[in-house]
Ligand SMILES: CC(C)[C@H](C(=O)O)[C@@H](O)C(=O)O
């Protein structure tokens with residue numbers, strides 16, 4: 001048996017419930033090292049409000065370099081109301097925005113999946129969401145998040161003007177669309193591309209580029225187009241009509257949050273953000289739960305660690321190719337749910353309410 | 366008794382189901398003239414695909430002038446897939462976009478209201494949406510819909526770049542926020558302002574201006590702020606937490622469509638888009654149903670005319686000050702629903718399914 005070199009993992013717990021739920025991942029890592037003979041070279045650092053408190057900036061260049069050097073990044077969450085007034089250049093959110101941009105993590109994969117055991121957690125009728133399984137592919141290094149010019153300028157009369165610019169190029173659209181088509185081929189083979197081409201030229205180009213790429217390379221995949229406002233409606237009206245959705249940064253932000261809320265259990269949903277593979281085949285990747293830092297419940301030991309744990313399972317599967325271990329973790333999660341264990345956010349009558357650490361421990365067992 | 370001068374009304378039925386549902390408004394107008402002694406000076410014209418077919422453009426300057434001269438505009442809907450390939454400069458949607466901009470109709474008021482008789486039409490659980498009554502105030506002449514630079518440019522290597530610009534100024538934000546605060550005072554006195562100030566400077570300015578205006582003039586109204594992605598989630602999780610929402614053009618487009626779909630009965634929801642009053646107190650105003658042109662069911666006589674009829678009732682109330690007549694119409698709609706009459710879109714077991722014209726006739730009776 002050849003022993004593989006230890007995989008380089010950077011762990012960034014961040015703010016709010018981030019550190020608590022990350023703690024449960026550490027127990028799983030310890031178990032994998034003890035029982036499955038895996039070995040990880042782990043570094044850890046501060047980001048977001050936690051980094052602001054210590055270093056006066058939301059993420060240090062050094063942390064970006066660590067992320068670049070790692071085989072994968074496991075991210076918690078950032079955002080802390082205590083830093084609301086720190087100014088646009090220092091907000092905690094810059095940690096994730098900079099990581100995305102510096103590592104060119106352009107494709108955010110956000111599944112919205114309803115677990116059978118939790119179908120009643122949704123505010124939608126069970127018949128509308130049972131079996132729901134959507135994958136949203138959101139572009140994450142372009143669009144209005146990063147375009148120039150941007151800023152706030154003061155006009156002659158003392159009033160102000162705020163400006164942001166949405167920019168998309170052919171190649172930016174193509175590479176993310178490719179991710180969506182490739183994913184669709186492993187799923188139900190359907191892609192719906194979402195923009196506002198009736199109002200925005202950037203959306204018109206988006207639609208053109210996706211249509212051309214489809215014709216050239218992915219004619220076997222079913223492609224449809226939808227306006228973003230209609231998509232927001234259709235996600236509420238009949239979400240199961242979708243398989244893979246692909247869209248820009250800003251629409252993706254709203255629509256993926258909307259889609260994940262359809263499941264009623266944000267605390268269950270992992271996500272991955274991927275870059276392009278280099279010549280050696282190494283692909284930068286960051287994994288994070290869909291939920292935010294939830295400052296209102298932080299520190300109480302009641303947060304659901306499952307989204308963070310499933311994000312780690314995704315990481316094992318996609319970045320480290322530890323298929324068996326990823327599956328073990330996913331099965332453990334399913335088994336614990338089947339046994340009726342629930343954190344507060346997914347609690348329902350007749351189930352057993354457990355804390356963050358009890359849930360984590362049950363999954364390890 | 367002094368006879369009032371006839372109110373000038375411009376009717377623009379547009380595309381798809383627009384002409385069918387507008388027909389039912391005409392019957393109501395005839396009834397009001399015959400039985401209530403009102404008199405309207407009505408002009409009518411083509412917009413959208415219908416105007417493209419006849420005149421080669423989505424709206425003529427002459428129609429814009431008619432709209433300017435009118436006391437109010439009653440709009441149907443535009444959009445027709447047959448004109449999908451006509452090019453960005455000729456798309457049917459320009460009809461409504463130009464009307465908004467030329468008449469400076471900056472505040473789109475979009476109620477999302479659940480009618481008791483129709484609570485089961487929602488895909489959300491009845492307990493989540495019963496009694497829902499949200500008012501979304503969407504800015505409609507600024508933001509990324511109209512900002513410059515915009516367009517698609519071809520780069521040196523033959524690839525393309527699509528650009529749109531989001532711009533908001535202090536005064537644009539203030540005037541629409543004022544509409545929201547004024548409305549809130551007549552409702553539950555709560556405004557939630559929505560942007561992405563953690564990513565966009567235009568959102569940061571939005572938040573600042575709303576906060577300042579609130580402190581200066583509306584301290585009696587409860588003001589909260591929410592990020593647009595979180596708002597999309599909260600509308601699904603617990604929509605009744607909201608009273609009045611105020612937001613920019615693009616977020617308003619998605620969030621108002623999402624909110625109206627929570628009711629499950631788009632065919633019931635009217636909207637108004639208002640400008641600023643001139644020195645004589647005349648305020649430009651356009652009324653339209655929230656639903657689109659629904660080309661898939663156009664011409665079949667099955668569309669629900671209620672949203673168009675309630676848009677006309679709103680017009681009577683706000684632009685013509687015919688309070689009693691507006692109320693008569695609203696009560697007639699409620700009575701017809703209570704009697705169990707339903708068009709196909711809101712049909713449920715045990716009710717009586719009727720056509721567009723049967724529904725219209727029942728309301729007139
Ligand atoms: C934290 C924030 C900047 C971020 C975004 O808007 O992209 C978040 O909402 C997300 O969706 O990952």
Ligand SMILES: CC(C)[C@H](C(=O)O)[C@@H](O)C(=O)O
Pocket residue numbers: 198199229444458461462618
């Ligand atoms: C028809 C279209 C241009 C329009 C918009 O995007 O504003 C519509 O969706 C609306 O909400 O009124």
